Amino acid sequence: MIDNTKPNLTFNKIEPASLRHKAYITLQKAIIELDFKPGELLKKSELCKSLGISRTPLSEAIALLVQDGLVEVVPQAGTYVARFSIDELKEGAFIREALEVAAIKKLASSITDQNLIELRRNLRLQRAYIDDKDIQGFYGLDSKFHSIILNATGFRKLSRLADTAWMNVNRVRRLLLPVPGRIEATYVEHKEIFSALEQRDTIQSEKVLKEHLRKLMTFVAPLEKNHPEYFLMS
Incomplete structure:
Protein backbone atom coordinates (compact mmCIF):
# COMPACT_ATOMS: atom_id res chain seq x y z
CA MET A 1 0.00 0.00 0.00
CA ILE A 2 1.41 3.38 -1.01
CA ASP A 3 1.50 6.10 1.63
CA ASN A 4 0.06 9.25 0.07
CA THR A 5 0.59 11.45 3.12
CA LYS A 6 2.88 14.36 2.32
CA PRO A 7 5.80 15.19 4.64
CA ASN A 8 6.50 18.79 5.54
CA LEU A 9 8.89 19.67 2.73
CA THR A 10 11.76 22.00 3.41
CA PHE A 11 14.39 23.01 0.88
CA ASN A 12 17.76 24.59 1.41
CA LYS A 13 17.70 28.21 0.38
CA ILE A 14 19.28 28.75 -3.02
CA GLU A 15 22.11 31.22 -3.47
CA PRO A 16 21.77 33.91 -6.19
CA ALA A 17 24.10 32.24 -8.70
CA SER A 18 22.47 29.88 -11.19
CA LEU A 19 19.04 30.19 -9.60
CA ARG A 20 17.26 28.59 -12.52
CA HIS A 21 19.60 25.59 -12.62
CA LYS A 22 19.54 25.01 -8.89
CA ALA A 23 15.75 25.31 -8.74
CA TYR A 24 15.50 22.90 -11.66
CA ILE A 25 17.74 20.29 -10.03
CA THR A 26 16.00 20.61 -6.67
CA LEU A 27 12.51 20.22 -8.13
CA GLN A 28 13.55 17.47 -10.54
CA LYS A 29 14.91 15.44 -7.62
CA ALA A 30 11.76 16.07 -5.56
CA ILE A 31 9.49 14.95 -8.40
CA ILE A 32 11.52 11.82 -9.21
CA GLU A 33 11.63 10.93 -5.51
CA LEU A 34 7.82 11.37 -5.35
CA ASP A 35 7.81 14.22 -2.87
CA PHE A 36 5.32 15.53 -5.40
CA LYS A 37 2.93 12.88 -6.70
CA PRO A 38 1.84 12.46 -10.35
CA GLY A 39 -1.03 14.86 -11.07
CA GLU A 40 -0.27 17.09 -8.09
CA LEU A 41 -0.69 20.85 -8.47
CA LEU A 42 2.56 22.80 -8.04
CA LYS A 43 1.84 26.04 -6.22
CA LYS A 44 4.34 28.58 -7.48
CA SER A 45 4.00 30.96 -4.56
CA GLU A 46 4.79 28.18 -2.08
CA LEU A 47 7.71 26.94 -4.17
CA CYS A 48 9.18 30.45 -4.42
CA LYS A 49 8.98 30.76 -0.66
CA SER A 50 10.45 27.30 0.00
CA LEU A 51 13.30 27.80 -2.47
CA GLY A 52 13.90 31.44 -1.59
CA ILE A 53 13.70 32.63 -5.20
CA SER A 54 11.52 34.89 -7.34
CA ARG A 55 8.96 33.72 -9.89
CA THR A 56 11.22 34.30 -12.91
CA PRO A 57 13.88 31.64 -12.20
CA LEU A 58 11.14 29.32 -10.95
CA SER A 59 9.22 29.68 -14.22
CA GLU A 60 12.43 29.04 -16.16
CA ALA A 61 13.09 25.91 -14.09
CA ILE A 62 9.55 24.69 -14.68
CA ALA A 63 10.04 25.15 -18.44
CA LEU A 64 13.01 22.76 -18.23
CA LEU A 65 10.93 20.27 -16.25
CA VAL A 66 8.28 20.42 -18.97
CA GLN A 67 10.99 19.46 -21.49
CA ASP A 68 11.89 16.52 -19.25
CA GLY A 69 8.28 15.36 -19.33
CA LEU A 70 8.03 15.71 -15.55
CA VAL A 71 5.71 18.73 -15.44
CA GLU A 72 2.69 19.83 -17.44
CA THR A 79 1.16 23.68 -13.31
CA TYR A 80 1.00 19.99 -12.47
CA VAL A 81 3.38 17.10 -11.96
CA ALA A 82 3.00 15.02 -15.11
CA ARG A 83 0.98 11.84 -14.89
CA PHE A 84 2.42 8.65 -16.33
CA SER A 85 1.89 7.81 -19.97
CA ILE A 86 2.08 4.09 -20.72
CA ASP A 87 3.46 4.79 -24.21
CA GLU A 88 6.18 7.07 -22.83
CA LEU A 89 7.10 4.52 -20.18
CA LYS A 90 7.43 1.84 -22.86
CA GLU A 91 9.57 4.16 -24.98
CA GLY A 92 11.83 5.05 -22.06
CA ALA A 93 12.24 1.38 -21.14
CA PHE A 94 13.04 0.53 -24.77
CA ILE A 95 15.73 3.22 -25.04
CA ARG A 96 17.26 2.29 -21.70
CA GLU A 97 17.42 -1.39 -22.68
CA ALA A 98 19.03 -0.57 -26.02
CA LEU A 99 21.73 1.51 -24.31
CA GLU A 100 22.41 -0.84 -21.43
CA VAL A 101 22.44 -4.03 -23.51
CA ALA A 102 24.89 -2.40 -25.93
CA ALA A 103 27.02 -1.42 -22.92
CA ILE A 104 27.07 -4.88 -21.35
CA LYS A 105 27.87 -6.55 -24.70
CA LYS A 106 30.87 -4.25 -25.03
CA LEU A 107 31.91 -4.70 -21.43
CA ALA A 108 31.35 -8.38 -20.66
CA SER A 109 34.43 -9.87 -22.31
CA SER A 110 36.78 -7.12 -21.18
CA ILE A 111 35.50 -6.11 -17.75
CA THR A 112 38.32 -5.19 -15.38
CA ASP A 113 38.94 -6.49 -11.89
CA GLN A 114 38.34 -2.95 -10.61
CA ASN A 115 34.92 -2.87 -12.27
CA LEU A 116 34.06 -6.17 -10.58
CA ILE A 117 35.26 -4.86 -7.21
CA GLU A 118 32.94 -1.86 -7.57
CA LEU A 119 29.98 -4.04 -8.47
CA ARG A 120 30.72 -6.52 -5.66
CA ARG A 121 30.95 -3.68 -3.13
CA ASN A 122 27.67 -2.28 -4.40
CA LEU A 123 25.98 -5.67 -3.99
CA ARG A 124 27.23 -5.97 -0.40
CA LEU A 125 25.71 -2.59 0.38
CA GLN A 126 22.46 -3.60 -1.33
CA ARG A 127 22.25 -6.60 0.98
CA ALA A 128 22.86 -4.38 4.00
CA TYR A 129 20.14 -1.93 3.01
CA ILE A 130 17.68 -4.78 2.44
CA ASP A 131 18.44 -6.15 5.90
CA ASP A 132 17.90 -2.66 7.34
CA LYS A 133 14.65 -2.30 5.35
CA ASP A 134 16.00 0.94 3.88
CA ILE A 135 14.04 1.24 0.63
CA GLN A 136 15.38 4.66 -0.33
CA GLY A 137 18.96 3.60 0.32
CA PHE A 138 18.47 0.51 -1.80
CA TYR A 139 16.98 2.58 -4.62
CA GLY A 140 20.15 4.67 -4.79
CA LEU A 141 22.34 1.56 -4.90
CA ASP A 142 20.11 0.01 -7.58
CA SER A 143 20.67 3.06 -9.79
CA LYS A 144 24.39 3.08 -8.97
CA PHE A 145 24.75 -0.60 -9.95
CA HIS A 146 23.54 0.18 -13.46
CA SER A 147 25.63 3.36 -13.65
CA ILE A 148 28.79 1.36 -12.86
CA ILE A 149 28.08 -0.87 -15.86
CA LEU A 150 27.38 2.05 -18.18
CA ASN A 151 30.39 4.08 -17.00
CA ALA A 152 32.71 1.07 -17.31
CA THR A 153 32.35 1.29 -21.10
CA GLY A 154 34.42 4.48 -21.02
CA PHE A 155 31.68 6.44 -22.80
CA ARG A 156 31.16 9.41 -20.53
CA LYS A 157 27.76 10.51 -21.87
CA LEU A 158 26.16 7.07 -21.85
CA SER A 159 24.94 7.10 -18.26
CA ARG A 160 23.46 10.58 -18.65
CA LEU A 161 21.63 9.56 -21.83
CA ALA A 162 20.23 6.49 -20.11
CA ASP A 163 19.13 8.51 -17.07
CA THR A 164 17.35 11.03 -19.30
CA ALA A 165 15.49 8.28 -21.15
CA TRP A 166 14.69 6.57 -17.83
CA MET A 167 13.51 9.68 -15.96
CA ASN A 168 9.81 8.90 -15.82
CA VAL A 169 10.48 5.20 -15.42
CA ASN A 170 12.51 6.08 -12.32
CA ARG A 171 9.37 7.55 -10.76
CA VAL A 172 7.57 4.27 -11.41
CA ARG A 173 10.47 2.35 -9.88
CA ARG A 174 10.07 4.40 -6.71
CA LEU A 175 6.45 3.32 -6.51
CA LEU A 176 7.24 -0.33 -7.20
CA LEU A 177 10.13 -0.98 -4.81
CA PRO A 178 7.85 -1.16 -1.74
CA VAL A 179 5.88 -3.97 -3.44
CA PRO A 180 6.42 -7.06 -1.23
CA GLY A 181 9.32 -9.15 -2.49
CA ARG A 182 10.38 -6.71 -5.22
CA ILE A 183 13.55 -5.46 -3.54
CA GLU A 184 14.77 -8.98 -2.76
CA ALA A 185 14.01 -10.06 -6.36
CA THR A 186 15.86 -7.06 -7.73
CA TYR A 187 18.89 -7.93 -5.60
CA VAL A 188 18.88 -11.54 -6.87
CA GLU A 189 18.66 -10.30 -10.47
CA HIS A 190 21.62 -7.97 -9.86
CA LYS A 191 23.62 -10.90 -8.49
CA GLU A 192 22.86 -12.87 -11.66
CA ILE A 193 24.11 -9.98 -13.80
CA PHE A 194 27.26 -9.76 -11.71
CA SER A 195 27.87 -13.51 -11.92
CA ALA A 196 27.63 -13.45 -15.72
CA LEU A 197 30.01 -10.48 -15.89
CA GLU A 198 32.42 -12.16 -13.48
CA GLN A 199 32.50 -15.14 -15.85
CA ARG A 200 32.98 -12.68 -18.73
CA ASP A 201 30.09 -14.42 -20.46
CA THR A 202 28.71 -11.99 -23.03
CA ILE A 203 25.67 -14.07 -24.03
CA GLN A 204 24.57 -14.77 -20.45
CA SER A 205 25.24 -11.17 -19.39
CA GLU A 206 22.97 -9.88 -22.13
CA LYS A 207 20.29 -12.48 -21.35
CA VAL A 208 20.00 -11.81 -17.62
CA LEU A 209 20.19 -8.04 -18.09
CA LYS A 210 17.30 -8.08 -20.59
CA GLU A 211 15.23 -10.24 -18.25
CA HIS A 212 15.94 -7.86 -15.39
CA LEU A 213 15.07 -4.67 -17.28
CA ARG A 214 11.90 -6.14 -18.79
CA LYS A 215 10.52 -7.17 -15.40
CA LEU A 216 9.65 -3.58 -14.58
CA MET A 217 6.98 -3.09 -17.23
CA THR A 218 5.16 -6.22 -16.06
CA PHE A 219 4.40 -4.41 -12.79
CA VAL A 220 3.05 -1.26 -14.44
CA ALA A 221 -0.40 -2.66 -15.34
CA PRO A 222 -1.23 -3.61 -11.72
CA LEU A 223 0.08 -0.22 -10.58
CA GLU A 224 -2.19 1.56 -13.08
CA LYS A 225 -5.14 -0.51 -11.87
CA ASN A 226 -4.49 0.33 -8.21
CA HIS A 227 -3.61 3.99 -8.80
CA PRO A 228 -5.42 5.23 -11.92
CA GLU A 229 -5.04 8.80 -10.65
CA TYR A 230 -1.31 8.59 -11.43
CA PHE A 231 -1.84 7.73 -15.10
CA LEU A 232 -3.16 9.45 -18.20
CA MET A 233 -6.30 7.86 -19.55
CA SER A 234 -5.46 5.26 -22.21
Whole structure:
Protein backbone atom coordinates (compact mmCIF):
# COMPACT_ATOMS: atom_id res chain seq x y z
CA MET A 1 0.00 0.00 0.00
CA ILE A 2 1.41 3.38 -1.01
CA ASP A 3 1.50 6.10 1.63
CA ASN A 4 0.06 9.25 0.07
CA THR A 5 0.59 11.45 3.12
CA LYS A 6 2.88 14.36 2.32
CA PRO A 7 5.80 15.19 4.64
CA ASN A 8 6.50 18.79 5.54
CA LEU A 9 8.89 19.67 2.73
CA THR A 10 11.76 22.00 3.41
CA PHE A 11 14.39 23.01 0.88
CA ASN A 12 17.76 24.59 1.41
CA LYS A 13 17.70 28.21 0.38
CA ILE A 14 19.28 28.75 -3.02
CA GLU A 15 22.11 31.22 -3.47
CA PRO A 16 21.77 33.91 -6.19
CA ALA A 17 24.10 32.24 -8.70
CA SER A 18 22.47 29.88 -11.19
CA LEU A 19 19.04 30.19 -9.60
CA ARG A 20 17.26 28.59 -12.52
CA HIS A 21 19.60 25.59 -12.62
CA LYS A 22 19.54 25.01 -8.89
CA ALA A 23 15.75 25.31 -8.74
CA TYR A 24 15.50 22.90 -11.66
CA ILE A 25 17.74 20.29 -10.03
CA THR A 26 16.00 20.61 -6.67
CA LEU A 27 12.51 20.22 -8.13
CA GLN A 28 13.55 17.47 -10.54
CA LYS A 29 14.91 15.44 -7.62
CA ALA A 30 11.76 16.07 -5.56
CA ILE A 31 9.49 14.95 -8.40
CA ILE A 32 11.52 11.82 -9.21
CA GLU A 33 11.63 10.93 -5.51
CA LEU A 34 7.82 11.37 -5.35
CA ASP A 35 7.81 14.22 -2.87
CA PHE A 36 5.32 15.53 -5.40
CA LYS A 37 2.93 12.88 -6.70
CA PRO A 38 1.84 12.46 -10.35
CA GLY A 39 -1.03 14.86 -11.07
CA GLU A 40 -0.27 17.09 -8.09
CA LEU A 41 -0.69 20.85 -8.47
CA LEU A 42 2.56 22.80 -8.04
CA LYS A 43 1.84 26.04 -6.22
CA LYS A 44 4.34 28.58 -7.48
CA SER A 45 4.00 30.96 -4.56
CA GLU A 46 4.79 28.18 -2.08
CA LEU A 47 7.71 26.94 -4.17
CA CYS A 48 9.18 30.45 -4.42
CA LYS A 49 8.98 30.76 -0.66
CA SER A 50 10.45 27.30 0.00
CA LEU A 51 13.30 27.80 -2.47
CA GLY A 52 13.90 31.44 -1.59
CA ILE A 53 13.70 32.63 -5.20
CA SER A 54 11.52 34.89 -7.34
CA ARG A 55 8.96 33.72 -9.89
CA THR A 56 11.22 34.30 -12.91
CA PRO A 57 13.88 31.64 -12.20
CA LEU A 58 11.14 29.32 -10.95
CA SER A 59 9.22 29.68 -14.22
CA GLU A 60 12.43 29.04 -16.16
CA ALA A 61 13.09 25.91 -14.09
CA ILE A 62 9.55 24.69 -14.68
CA ALA A 63 10.04 25.15 -18.44
CA LEU A 64 13.01 22.76 -18.23
CA LEU A 65 10.93 20.27 -16.25
CA VAL A 66 8.28 20.42 -18.97
CA GLN A 67 10.99 19.46 -21.49
CA ASP A 68 11.89 16.52 -19.25
CA GLY A 69 8.28 15.36 -19.33
CA LEU A 70 8.03 15.71 -15.55
CA VAL A 71 5.71 18.73 -15.44
CA GLU A 72 2.69 19.83 -17.44
CA VAL A 73 1.46 23.43 -17.71
CA VAL A 74 -2.28 23.61 -18.32
CA PRO A 75 -3.41 27.07 -19.55
CA GLN A 76 -5.90 28.74 -17.20
CA ALA A 77 -5.60 25.80 -14.81
CA GLY A 78 -2.11 25.58 -13.37
CA THR A 79 1.16 23.68 -13.31
CA TYR A 80 1.00 19.99 -12.47
CA VAL A 81 3.38 17.10 -11.96
CA ALA A 82 3.00 15.02 -15.11
CA ARG A 83 0.98 11.84 -14.89
CA PHE A 84 2.42 8.65 -16.33
CA SER A 85 1.89 7.81 -19.97
CA ILE A 86 2.08 4.09 -20.72
CA ASP A 87 3.46 4.79 -24.21
CA GLU A 88 6.18 7.07 -22.83
CA LEU A 89 7.10 4.52 -20.18
CA LYS A 90 7.43 1.84 -22.86
CA GLU A 91 9.57 4.16 -24.98
CA GLY A 92 11.83 5.05 -22.06
CA ALA A 93 12.24 1.38 -21.14
CA PHE A 94 13.04 0.53 -24.77
CA ILE A 95 15.73 3.22 -25.04
CA ARG A 96 17.26 2.29 -21.70
CA GLU A 97 17.42 -1.39 -22.68
CA ALA A 98 19.03 -0.57 -26.02
CA LEU A 99 21.73 1.51 -24.31
CA GLU A 100 22.41 -0.84 -21.43
CA VAL A 101 22.44 -4.03 -23.51
CA ALA A 102 24.89 -2.40 -25.93
CA ALA A 103 27.02 -1.42 -22.92
CA ILE A 104 27.07 -4.88 -21.35
CA LYS A 105 27.87 -6.55 -24.70
CA LYS A 106 30.87 -4.25 -25.03
CA LEU A 107 31.91 -4.70 -21.43
CA ALA A 108 31.35 -8.38 -20.66
CA SER A 109 34.43 -9.87 -22.31
CA SER A 110 36.78 -7.12 -21.18
CA ILE A 111 35.50 -6.11 -17.75
CA THR A 112 38.32 -5.19 -15.38
CA ASP A 113 38.94 -6.49 -11.89
CA GLN A 114 38.34 -2.95 -10.61
CA ASN A 115 34.92 -2.87 -12.27
CA LEU A 116 34.06 -6.17 -10.58
CA ILE A 117 35.26 -4.86 -7.21
CA GLU A 118 32.94 -1.86 -7.57
CA LEU A 119 29.98 -4.04 -8.47
CA ARG A 120 30.72 -6.52 -5.66
CA ARG A 121 30.95 -3.68 -3.13
CA ASN A 122 27.67 -2.28 -4.40
CA LEU A 123 25.98 -5.67 -3.99
CA ARG A 124 27.23 -5.97 -0.40
CA LEU A 125 25.71 -2.59 0.38
CA GLN A 126 22.46 -3.60 -1.33
CA ARG A 127 22.25 -6.60 0.98
CA ALA A 128 22.86 -4.38 4.00
CA TYR A 129 20.14 -1.93 3.01
CA ILE A 130 17.68 -4.78 2.44
CA ASP A 131 18.44 -6.15 5.90
CA ASP A 132 17.90 -2.66 7.34
CA LYS A 133 14.65 -2.30 5.35
CA ASP A 134 16.00 0.94 3.88
CA ILE A 135 14.04 1.24 0.63
CA GLN A 136 15.38 4.66 -0.33
CA GLY A 137 18.96 3.60 0.32
CA PHE A 138 18.47 0.51 -1.80
CA TYR A 139 16.98 2.58 -4.62
CA GLY A 140 20.15 4.67 -4.79
CA LEU A 141 22.34 1.56 -4.90
CA ASP A 142 20.11 0.01 -7.58
CA SER A 143 20.67 3.06 -9.79
CA LYS A 144 24.39 3.08 -8.97
CA PHE A 145 24.75 -0.60 -9.95
CA HIS A 146 23.54 0.18 -13.46
CA SER A 147 25.63 3.36 -13.65
CA ILE A 148 28.79 1.36 -12.86
CA ILE A 149 28.08 -0.87 -15.86
CA LEU A 150 27.38 2.05 -18.18
CA ASN A 151 30.39 4.08 -17.00
CA ALA A 152 32.71 1.07 -17.31
CA THR A 153 32.35 1.29 -21.10
CA GLY A 154 34.42 4.48 -21.02
CA PHE A 155 31.68 6.44 -22.80
CA ARG A 156 31.16 9.41 -20.53
CA LYS A 157 27.76 10.51 -21.87
CA LEU A 158 26.16 7.07 -21.85
CA SER A 159 24.94 7.10 -18.26
CA ARG A 160 23.46 10.58 -18.65
CA LEU A 161 21.63 9.56 -21.83
CA ALA A 162 20.23 6.49 -20.11
CA ASP A 163 19.13 8.51 -17.07
CA THR A 164 17.35 11.03 -19.30
CA ALA A 165 15.49 8.28 -21.15
CA TRP A 166 14.69 6.57 -17.83
CA MET A 167 13.51 9.68 -15.96
CA ASN A 168 9.81 8.90 -15.82
CA VAL A 169 10.48 5.20 -15.42
CA ASN A 170 12.51 6.08 -12.32
CA ARG A 171 9.37 7.55 -10.76
CA VAL A 172 7.57 4.27 -11.41
CA ARG A 173 10.47 2.35 -9.88
CA ARG A 174 10.07 4.40 -6.71
CA LEU A 175 6.45 3.32 -6.51
CA LEU A 176 7.24 -0.33 -7.20
CA LEU A 177 10.13 -0.98 -4.81
CA PRO A 178 7.85 -1.16 -1.74
CA VAL A 179 5.88 -3.97 -3.44
CA PRO A 180 6.42 -7.06 -1.23
CA GLY A 181 9.32 -9.15 -2.49
CA ARG A 182 10.38 -6.71 -5.22
CA ILE A 183 13.55 -5.46 -3.54
CA GLU A 184 14.77 -8.98 -2.76
CA ALA A 185 14.01 -10.06 -6.36
CA THR A 186 15.86 -7.06 -7.73
CA TYR A 187 18.89 -7.93 -5.60
CA VAL A 188 18.88 -11.54 -6.87
CA GLU A 189 18.66 -10.30 -10.47
CA HIS A 190 21.62 -7.97 -9.86
CA LYS A 191 23.62 -10.90 -8.49
CA GLU A 192 22.86 -12.87 -11.66
CA ILE A 193 24.11 -9.98 -13.80
CA PHE A 194 27.26 -9.76 -11.71
CA SER A 195 27.87 -13.51 -11.92
CA ALA A 196 27.63 -13.45 -15.72
CA LEU A 197 30.01 -10.48 -15.89
CA GLU A 198 32.42 -12.16 -13.48
CA GLN A 199 32.50 -15.14 -15.85
CA ARG A 200 32.98 -12.68 -18.73
CA ASP A 201 30.09 -14.42 -20.46
CA THR A 202 28.71 -11.99 -23.03
CA ILE A 203 25.67 -14.07 -24.03
CA GLN A 204 24.57 -14.77 -20.45
CA SER A 205 25.24 -11.17 -19.39
CA GLU A 206 22.97 -9.88 -22.13
CA LYS A 207 20.29 -12.48 -21.35
CA VAL A 208 20.00 -11.81 -17.62
CA LEU A 209 20.19 -8.04 -18.09
CA LYS A 210 17.30 -8.08 -20.59
CA GLU A 211 15.23 -10.24 -18.25
CA HIS A 212 15.94 -7.86 -15.39
CA LEU A 213 15.07 -4.67 -17.28
CA ARG A 214 11.90 -6.14 -18.79
CA LYS A 215 10.52 -7.17 -15.40
CA LEU A 216 9.65 -3.58 -14.58
CA MET A 217 6.98 -3.09 -17.23
CA THR A 218 5.16 -6.22 -16.06
CA PHE A 219 4.40 -4.41 -12.79
CA VAL A 220 3.05 -1.26 -14.44
CA ALA A 221 -0.40 -2.66 -15.34
CA PRO A 222 -1.23 -3.61 -11.72
CA LEU A 223 0.08 -0.22 -10.58
CA GLU A 224 -2.19 1.56 -13.08
CA LYS A 225 -5.14 -0.51 -11.87
CA ASN A 226 -4.49 0.33 -8.21
CA HIS A 227 -3.61 3.99 -8.80
CA PRO A 228 -5.42 5.23 -11.92
CA GLU A 229 -5.04 8.80 -10.65
CA TYR A 230 -1.31 8.59 -11.43
CA PHE A 231 -1.84 7.73 -15.10
CA LEU A 232 -3.16 9.45 -18.20
CA MET A 233 -6.30 7.86 -19.55
CA SER A 234 -5.46 5.26 -22.21
